[in-house]
Structures are given as structure tokens and as C-alpha cells.
Amino acid sequence: MQILKPQPGPQEVFLSSPADITIYGGAAGGGKTYGLLLELLRHTDNPGFGAVVFRRNSGQITNEGGLWDNAKTMYRALGATFRESNPKTVVFKSGAKITFNHLHAEDDVYSYQGAQIPLICFDELTHFSESQFIYMMSRNRSTCGVRPYIRATCNPDSDSWVARFIAWWIDQDTGYAIQERSGKLRYFIRLDGEIHWADSPGELAEQFKVQPELCKSATFICSSIYDNKVLLATDPGYLATLNALSTVEKERLLSGNWKIRPAAGLYFKRDMFRVVHSLPDKIVCIARAWDLAATEITAASPDPDRTASCLMARLKSGQYIILDMQRRALNAAAARDLIKNTAAADRALYGNIKIHIPQDPGQAGKAQAKSYGAMLAGYNIETQTVSGSKITRAEPLAAQAQHGNVLILAGAWVDAFIDEAEGFPDALHDDQIDAAADAFNCVAIGHDWSALIT
Numbered sequence: 539m540q541i542l543k544p545q546p547g548p549q550e551v552f553l554s555s556p557a558d559i560t561i562y563g564g565a566a567g568g569g570k571t572y573g574l575l576l577e578l579l580r581h582t583d584n585p586g587f588g589a590v591v592f593r594r595n596s597g598q599i600t601n602e603g604g605l606w607d608n609a610k611t612m613y614r615a616l617g618a619t620f621r622e623s624n625p626k627t628v629v630f631k632s633g634a635k636i637t638f639n640h641l642h643a644e645d646d647v648y649s650y651q652g653a654q655i656p657l658i659c660f661d662e663l664t665h666f667s668e669s670q671f672i673y674m675m676s677r678n679r680s681t682c683g684v685r686p687y688i689r690a691t692c693n694p695d696s697d698s699w700v701a702r703f704i705a706w707w708i709d710q711d712t713g714y715a716i717q718e719r720s721g722k723l724r725y726f727i728r729l730d731g732e733i734h735w736a737d738s739p740g741e742l743a744e745q746f747k748v749q750p751e752l753c754k755s756a757t758f759i760c761s762s763i764y765d766n767k768v769l770l771a772t773d774p775g776y777l778a779t780l781n782a783l784s785t786v787e788k789e790r791l792l793s794g795n796w797k798i799r800p801a802a803g804l805y806f807k808r809d810m811f812r813v814v815h816s817l818p819d820k821i822v823c824i825a826r827a828w829d830l831a832a833t834e835i836t837a838a839s840p841d842p843d844r845t846a847s848c849l850m851a852r853l854k855s856g857q858y859i860i861l862d863m864q865r866r867a868l869n870a871a872a873a874r875d876l877i878k879n880t881a882a883a884d885r886a887l888y889g890n891i892k893i894h895i896p897q898d899p900g901q902a903g904k905a906q907a908k909s910y911g912a913m914l915a916g917y918n919i920e921t922q923t924v925s926g927s928k929i930t931r932a933e934p935l936a937a938q939a940q941h942g943n944v945l946i947l948a949g950a951w952v953d954a955f956i957d958e959a960e961g962f963p964d965a966l967h968d969d970q971i972d973a974a975a976d977a978f979n980c981v982a983i984g985h986d987w988s989a990l991i992t
Contacts, residue, residue: 539705542576542579542935543732544573544576545569545765545766545767545768547578547759547761547765548562548568548569548720548721548759548760548765549568549569549761549765551720551721551759552573552577552759553573553576553577554725554781555721555757556755556936557687557723557755557756557757558686558687558688558694558755559687559688559689559690559754559755559756559757560687560688560689560690560756560757560758560759561663561690561691561692561700561703561704561756561757561758561759562574562689562691562692562713562758562759562761563691563692563693563759563760563761563921564693564758564760564762564794564796565693565694565760565761565762565763565790565791565793565794566693566763566780566791566792567718567762567763567766567769567776567777567780567790567791568761568762568763568766569659569766569769570661570691570692570761570767571604571605571608571691572608572612572663573691574591574661574689574691575605575609575612575613576612576658576677577657578636578657578659578811579613579616580597580657581634581684582616582632582634582636583630583632583634583683584632584682584683584684584855585632585634585636586681586682586683587632587634587656587682587684588634588635588636588637588654588655588656588657589635589636589637589656589657589658589659590636590637590638590639590655590656590657590658590659590681590989591636591637591638591639591659591661592639592640592641592658592659592660592661592666592674593603593638593640593661593662593665594641594642594662594666594807595604595640595643596624596640596641597690598640598662599638599640599983600626600640604982605638605661606626606638607610609628609636609638611817613628613630613897616630617630617631617741618630618631619967620960621829623763623983625637625639625640626638626639627640630961636871638968639735641670641674641699642668644667644669644897645671646670647673647674648673648697648789648790650674650792651675651882653677654679654680654681655677655678655679655686656679656680656682656684656685656686656687656700656867657678657684657687657689657808658674658676658677658678658687658688658689659688659689659690659852660688660690660691661690661868662691662692662693662695663690663691663700664698664700664701667699668699668703670977672728674688676690679764680746681851684980693790693791694790694798695790695796696711696713696796696798696799697795699732701796703733703756704758704796704882706719706724706735707719707720707722707757707758707760708758708796708797710797711723712795712797713789713795713797713798713959714793714795714796714798715758715760715794715796717760719758720758720759721758721759721762722757722758722884723755723757724737724755724756725738725739725740725741725753725754725755725756726737726742726753726754726756727738727742727746727748727752727753727754727775729746729748730915731909734746735764736753739753739755741790746961749754754832755835760794762792762793763776763777763780763792772898779827782937782941783933783937784804784805784931784933784936784937784940785804785805785936785940786799786800786804786805786933787933787937792819795875798812800929800965801959801963801964802922802960802961802962802963803964805929805932805939805940805959805962805963806939806956806959806960806971807937807960808956808964809962810939810940810942810956811813811939811944811945811946811956811959811982812942812945812946813945813946813947813948813952814859814891814945814946814947814948815947815948816947817853817859817926817947818853818857818859818945819853819854819855819857820853820854821851821853821854821888822850822851822852822854823892823981824849824850824851824852824861824888824891824892824981825849825850825854825891825892825893825931825977826847826848826849826850826853826862826880826881826884826891826892826893826894826896826977827847827848827878827893827894827896827974827975827976827977827980828845828846828847828893828896828973828976829845829846829847829848829896829969829970829972829973829976830845830873830892830895830896830979831843831844831845831846831873831969833845833865833867833868834868834869835867841966841967842867843967843969844865844866844867844967844969845863845864845865845867845868845873845876845927845969846863846864846866846969846970846972846973847862847863847864847877847880847973848860848862848863848940848970848973848974848976848977849861849862849863849891849977850974850977850978850980850981851888851981852981852982853945856943857943857944857945858938858944858945858978858981858982859944859947860944860945860946860947860948860955860974860977861944861947862949862951863949863951863952863954863955863970863974864876864880864951865951865954865969865970874910875896875915877893877913877914878913878914878971881893881917884932885917888916890917891918892919892920892980893914893917893918893919893920894917894919894920894922894976894977894980895907895919895920895921895922896921896922896923896976897921897922897923897924898922898923898924899947903923907921920980924968926974928963928968928971930961931965931972931975931976931979932963932967932971932972932974932975932977934972934978934979934982935974935975935978935979938978945991954970955970955974958971959969959971959974
């Protein structure tokens with residue numbers, strides 16, 4: 539028999555919170571999604587009850603092991619019916635409904651004009667804008683006998699509006715949650731676009747000459763993977779995964795730091811790299827990735843972005859090695875010649891390696907990619923649209939470097955590369971890091987191409 543119940547600790551506190559708005563989380567693996575799905579069951583014996591769970595993008599709802607998969611696993615034993623159409627909906631025997639939907643565009647909230655939603659849930663609240671949240675608060679009303687309320691989960695994001703909203707619960711010097719304040723209620727009122735806080739609705743009412751009923755209660759409940767005993771028991775490797783993250787992401791997702799920001803020195807340091815003079819192990823797969831700038835040095839632009847490339851290999855030992863790095867200020871024609879000549883030289887040394895060319899969005903990017911494909915006919919070339927921020931793309935490489943798993947083959951280019959790496963992401967240029975990040979992502983997730991290597 540399946541038993542659905544919260545774990546002792548923050549999850550229980552979350553499910554017993556009396557606040558109008560309760561935000562739960564602050565680190566990865568704390569059981570946030572499970573807690574949210576449990577909360578949704580509270581009123582499912584009420585035929586007039588309805589709830590909506592939001593993610594920013596629809597794919598985040600249906601991702602493998604995500605919200606929809608977990609909802610079906612938990613609710614199936616309760617005799618729920620699952621509607622796979624969009625938005626996805628769970629209907630219980632009483633007639634109560636839970637809808638899973640997204641608010642991808644800023645104005646998607648207006649599709650809920652006139653709606654009455656007793657329970658509104660946001661999974662990963664920092665992904666939503668403040669205006670989306672405020673608007674949906676106006677839809678949080680009820681005629682079914684359930685007092686309307688909002689529940690949300692989140693991971694730390696120092697630049698989000700959520701960080702400002704929960705600032706009272708966070709130590710502003712360290713960025714960590716103040717344990718003694720976790721779960722404690724405060725009250726706020728929003729006037730002329732500004733949120734004002736106090737310890738009681740009476741205090742707000744007196745200060746701003748409003749009715750106490752206009753004030754809402756809110757709280758933040760912090761949790762971490764160490765509160766999720768079930769996850770630690772069933773998937774102990776997840777803790778190792780969080781420990782393997784880069785410094786910034788580990789502070790956010792393992793330690794729950796709300797103040798950590800990307801800064802020079804937090805991703806790469808010189809002593810993270812070991813320079814070797816020969817290959818220490820067999821190459822398993824290898825790729826060269828390019829970052830295309832195609833800009834010459836001129837009087838008007840004495841220090842432009844450069845065309846850069848990184849040749850990287852994954853070794854049998856599981857380590858990675860940067861074999862070569864190029865960085866040149868070239869016009870478009872010269873850049874094409876460099877790419878073609880480098881492909882021939884790489885093939886002579888390492889065989890039919892993968893060549894990664896970034897593709898800019900839009901028709902011009904497609905045309906450029908097609909042109910490079912024609913120029914490099916016969917080579918193992920891939921073109922891929924650039925997605926994600928530079929920091930996001932560099933995170934996997936930084937994590938491996940911070941654990942001593944990235945080697946560098948000695949060469950005249952090494953100092954320039956490390957200087958740029960130490961300044962990332964604050965330095966003026968990051969062409970080599972962009973290329974290295976893409977090369978790493980090619981060999982880290984690529985197939986075993988050892989048969990192609992001479």
C-alpha cells in the first residue's frame with residue numbers, strides 16, 4: 539500500500555504553514571516538489587476545489603521525472619484520472635481538479651482573467667517575474683469554502699525578485715538562510731508597486747491607514763538535501779553530484795546561498811590546471827570547437843573579440859585535456875581559411891575528429907552554418923544553435939577544472955588562456971572560454987570515437 543506523507547522537518551513545516559504565501563526551498567534535493575504535490579491533495583475531497591500548478595515552460599512540466607511524472611505516480615493510487623491534453627489536468631473522484639500549466643510569455647497570465655483559483659502553486663518561483671506573481675495573486679480567490687492561498691518552491695537566485703521578497707529570512711552578509719526565522723510569519727502590503735513589511739497586520743494597518751484585511755502573511759521555509767532522508771537513502775549519488783558542481787552552483791544548490799554571484803576567480807584559477815608535456819593516457823574522444831568573432835584590429839577597435847578555437851579530448855582515465863587553443867583577430871575570409879587549414883592539420887594529427895561550429899539564431903546563422911558545412915565537406919562537422927548564457931555553458935567545464943580533472947598540454951598559448959579563464963566572467967574577453975566550454979560539452983557527452991582516432 540502506498541503511503542503519502544511528509545518527511546519530518548522542513549517538509550512537515552511547509553505542509554502545516556498557515557501563511558497566505560509560503561515559499562519552500564533554498565537548495566536542491568530538499569523534497570520541494572514532493573511537498574508541493576502533497577499540498578495539492580489537501581482539499582481533493584471538495585468537489586468545488588481547483589488548483590493550478592505553474593512552471594515557466596511547458597517542457598519543465600513533462601520532463602522525465604518532473605512534475606507530471608511524479609503527480610501520476612503519487613495520485614494514481616487515489617483513483618485520479620489524468621488528462622494528457624494541454625494543459626494537463628488531474629481529476630479526482632469528487633470532481634476536484636489540479637491543472638498543470640505554464641506561463642512562458644509575460645502576458646500569459648491574462649488568460650486567467652476572471653478565474654477563481656483557491657490554491658495557486660509555483661514550482662521554481664525564481665523563474666517567474668514579479669509582475670506574473672502579483673497578477674496571479676489577484677486570481678487567488680475562492681467560493682468553494684477553501685481559504686485561498688499560494689505555495690511556491692525555489693532554488694537561490696541572487697538577482698531575482700524572490701531574493702528581495704524573502705530578504706528578512708536570509709542573512710544578508712552570508713547569503714544563508716537564518717534557521718531561527720525559517721517558517722516564521724511576517725505580513726506585507728503592496729502599495730503603489732512597493733511592498734512594505736511588518737511583524738503584524740495591525741502594525742501595517744496603523745502605519746499606512748489601511749484595513750488589516752488588506753495585509754497578507756508570508757513565510758519562507760529553508761531546506762536542503764540533508765533534510766531529505768528518503769533521497770539520501772535511495773539515491774546517495776545525488777549528493778556526490780551536487781558536490782561535483784562548480785563553486786557558484788554548489789554554493790547555490792547544495793548550501794542554499796542567496797548572495798553568491800558569478801565573479802572572477804570563482805570559476806577558474808591557475809592552480810586548477812596541471813600542464814603536461816605529453817598525453818598521460820589514451821584519448822577516448824576528441825573535438826575542436828570554434829567561437830566565431832571574425833573581427834580585425836583597427837584604430838576604431840584596437841581590442842576586439844577574437845575568433846577562437848579549443849581542441850579538447852576526454853581521456854580513458856576520465857580526465858580531460860586541452861590540446862590546443864587558438865585566438866586570432868581576423869576578418870571573415872581569414873577566419874574561414876583558418877578553420878579549413880586547422881581542420882586539415884587536426885585530421886593529420888588525430889584523425890577524423892568532431893568539429894563544432896556555433897550557429898547564430900535566425901536565417902543568417904543558418905546560411906553561415908550551411909556555408910561552413912559545404913566548406914568542410916568530408917569532415918565530422920556539427921553546427922549547433924547557441925543557447926544558454928556563457929556562464930551556464932561554462933559551468934560543466936568549471937566544475938571539472940575545480941576538481942582537478944582538466945589538464946593542459948604545454949604550448950605557447952597556455953598563459954593567455956589561463957589569464958582569460960581567471961578573469962571569467964568579468965574580463966573583457968571570453969572567446970577562449972566559450973570555445974573551451976563548447977569543446978568540453980562535445981567530448982563529455984559525445985560518443986566513443988576512439989575507432990576514428992589514428
